[in-house]
Amino acid sequence: MNPLKNISFLCFVALLLVATGCSYPKNFTKNFYTANEARLENLRKQYNDLTREKPFALLFETKDFNNIGFEIIADSIKYIYHFNLEQNNFIDTLKKYHYNVGKMESLIKNMQALQCTWIFDAYGSAQQSAQQHVQG
Numbered sequence: 001m002n003p004l005k006n007i008s009f010l011c012f013v014a015l016l017l018v019a020t021g022c023s024y025p026k027n028f029t030k031n032f033y034t035a036n037e038a039r040l041e042n043l044r045k046q047y048n049d050l051t052r053e054k055p056f057a058l059l060f061e062t063k064d065f066n067n068i069g070f071e072i073i074a075d076s077i078k079y080i081y082h083f084n085l086e087q088n089n090f091i092d093t094l095k096k097y098h099y100n101v102g103k104m105e106s107l108i109k110n111m112q113a114l115q116c117t118w119i120f121d122a123y124g125s126a127q128q129s130a131q132q133h134v135q136g
Contacts, residue, residue, distance in 0.1 A: 039114055046107045047119050054099055057120035058108070065112045071120075072097055 033040065050056070055073035066086055070093070072079040083090035085108070094101050111119065 036114060039110070040116075043107070043110050043114060043116060043119070046103070046110065047121075050100065050103055050107060051121055054097070055121065056099070057118075058111070059118040059120075060111070060116075065115070068108075 057071040059069045061067045061069055068083050070081045
């Protein structure tokens with residue numbers, strides 16, 4: 001994989017995190033994780049179950065939680081799409097790439113309810129990146 005593309009993608013993600021990290025939801029408090037521990041664990045389990053079937057990353061791009069970035073992780077390439085959840089093209093894409101639509105909709109609704117802006121497999125991504133650097 002082209003190192004320049006990796007750096008560009010990481011810069012994009014960093015910029016997105018800085019932009020969204022400067023303002024957090026009104027319900028965020030120092031006790032957020034304690035108060036929502038069971039819901040967060042359920043969200044993590046949902047994600048882990050889905051990503052075992054077919055890897056992906058998901059992030060909300062707007063504060064209204066209607067626009068997402070969806071990263072499809074294949075063996076040799078990643079596809080990054082942007083969707084408005086009020087339109088049908090996201091569901092069509094899930095079907096095209098054989099994702100479980102019902103489970104994905106449930107995950108998204110739970111993320112919206114918790115105002116969780118991003119979910120991805122940090123360990124798997126770091127492990128894959130390290131393997132690419134060793135092989136590359």
